Amino acid sequence: MKWIYKPVLALAIAALLGSVQPAAAHHSGAGFNSGKIIELKGTIKEFQFKNPHTWIQVLVDDGTGKITEWSLEWGSPNQLGRMGYRPSTFPAGAKVTVRLNPVRNGEPAGGFIAAKFEDGTTIGRWDDKVSPSAATP
Amino acid sequence: MRASLIALTAGLLLVSGLSYGQGRGEQIPSYTPTVTAFDKLPDWSGAWQMVGGTVFDRATQTGQGGAIDAGVREHPPYNAEWEAIYQKNLARRDKNQFPDVFTNCGVPAGFPRMFNLPDPYEFAIRPEESWILSENGPNVMRIYTDGRKHLPDQWETYTGDSVGHWEGDTLVFATIGLKGSRDGDSILDRTGLVLSDKSHGTTRIRKVNDNTLEVVMTIEDSKALTKPWVVTKQFRKLPVGTRLYDYGCAENNRNPVDEKTGKTLLLGPNGKPLNIN
Numbered sequence: 001m002k003w004i005y006k007p008v009l010a011l012a013i014a015a016l017l018g019s020v021q022p023a024a025a026h027h028s029g030a031g032f033n034s035g036k037i038i039e040l041k042g043t044i045k046e047f048q049f050k051n052p053h054t055w056i057q058v059l060v061d062d063g064t065g066k067i068t069e070w071s072l073e074w075g076s077p078n079q080l081g082r083m084g085y086r087p088s089t090f091p092a093g094a095k096v097t098v099r100l101n102p103v104r105n106g107e108p109a110g111g112f113i114a115a116k117f118e119d120g121t122t123i124g125r126w127d128d129k130v131s132p133s134a135a136t137p
Numbered sequence: 138m139r140a141s142l143i144a145l146t147a148g149l150l151l152v153s154g155l156s157y158g159q160g161r162g163e164q165i166p167s168y169t170p171t172v173t174a175f176d177k178l179p180d181w182s183g184a185w186q187m188v189g190g191t192v193f194d195r196a197t198q199t200g201q202g203g204a205i206d207a208g209v210r211e212h213p214p215y216n217a218e219w220e221a222i223y224q225k226n227l228a229r230r231d232k233n234q235f236p237d238v239f240t241n242c243g244v245p246a247g248f249p250r251m252f253n254l255p256d257p258y259e260f261a262i263r264p265e266e267s268w269i270l271s272e273n274g275p276n277v278m279r280i281y282t283d284g285r286k287h288l289p290d291q292w293e294t295y296t297g298d299s300v301g302h303w304e305g306d307t308l309v310f311a312t313i314g315l316k317g318s319r320d321g322d323s324i325l326d327r328t329g330l331v332l333s334d335k336s337h338g339t340t341r342i343r344k345v346n347d348n349t350l351e352v353v354m355t356i357e358d359s360k361a362l363t364k365p366w367v368v369t370k371q372f373r374k375l376p377v378g379t380r381l382y383d384y385g386c387a388e389n390n391r392n393p394v395d396e397k398t399g400k401t402l403l404l405g406p407n408g409k410p411l412n413i414n
Contacts, residue, residue, distance in 0.1 A: 073391075
């Protein structure tokens with residue numbers, strides 16, 4: 001299930017400025033659509049806690065049994081490690097809801113914003129005040 | 138037979154020695170080391186983070202982050218020829234065809250980009266030499282403060298050669314021998330800001346308060362600039378106990394540059410590009 005919502009521009013800018021910006025250190029973030037936030041429910045396949053950027057690999061069922069592997073780019077492991085995150089932050093097999101700025105061409109990838117685990121634990125800049133306003137398959 | 142072989146070997150060594158000897162400068166020019174006593178040096182210990190973004194001229198910043206401020210900031214005083222080069226680079230940037238050379242991993246930031254990086258820094262100072270270490274890259278800049286001079290025939294590198302001295306609590310040094318953008322693999326930021334192989338700089342670093350280091354660079358470039366370009370960067374002190382780590386850029390680089398298009402790719406889990414741009 002994929003939820004798409006379009007927050008006001010100010011919210012998007014605030015999210016970008018306030019969050020860890022994975023693209024800031026190593027490459028341009030032009031490929032990510034910073035004006036769109038997607039929410040996905042899936043299962044952690046792997047957390048690549050490696051330089052120059054970490055990648056969260058999430059397996060997402062589209063509801064018909066088709067599984068797609070999404071690649072979510074986050075900050076450098078050094079940057080995240082100083083913030084208290086570890087390779088164990090996203091354990092393989094964990095059920096998770098993630099929010100991201102998707103790439104512009106619709107491929108299953110994007111810039112990580114936040115995540116919520118089944119027990120309610122959140123990672124990154126999770127904001128419960130933001131609600132999905134539209135849904136797409 | 139054996140004597141002939143020895144003679145032949147000796148001859149070859151002589152020839153090779155002559156060829157290697159051509160163009161050889163002084164190995165280590167003589168000088169009398171003079172240093173500032175260690176107890177006279179300031180305390181720059183700990184980890185430091187550059188304040189602000191990594192784009193010198195924020196008026197050119199579009200896309201992610203947006204144009205934060207209107208107007209021109211830190212825009213080098215280019216002559217017409219180099220302003221045209223910069224504008225051409227900006228246009229390529231706008232088409233996502235001007236990749237940051239860092240994206241390929243492996244080249245140093247060089248000077249002055251050394252002072253324009255994200256992630257923490259360390260400033261290690263000793264009477265005879267200081268080292269500026271950036272986690273990002275990683276990069277190291279060596280500044281000799283023991284009275285030595287630049288080599289008279291210094292060749293060009295990314296970071297160049299820096300010699301200096303202490304003026305009270307201020308480290309002052311000159312940097313020469315910079316390759317600039319000559320080989321197309323050194324830029325100042327990802328907007329495409331560049332300098333030439335005639336660039337050189339004078340830098341002053343001092344602690345303006347307990348939590349702030351200030352770096353003022355005066356950059357001259359007879360090929361690209363109409364007058365000296367003065368750039369100020371500040372660094373804030375990070376919490377005590379902050380650690381720095383490896384920056385293995387090639388460890389898991391999923392954003393290589395497509396050599397044909399100049400676009401930055403995003404590799405999917407199978408290693409194939411997702412062609413994001």
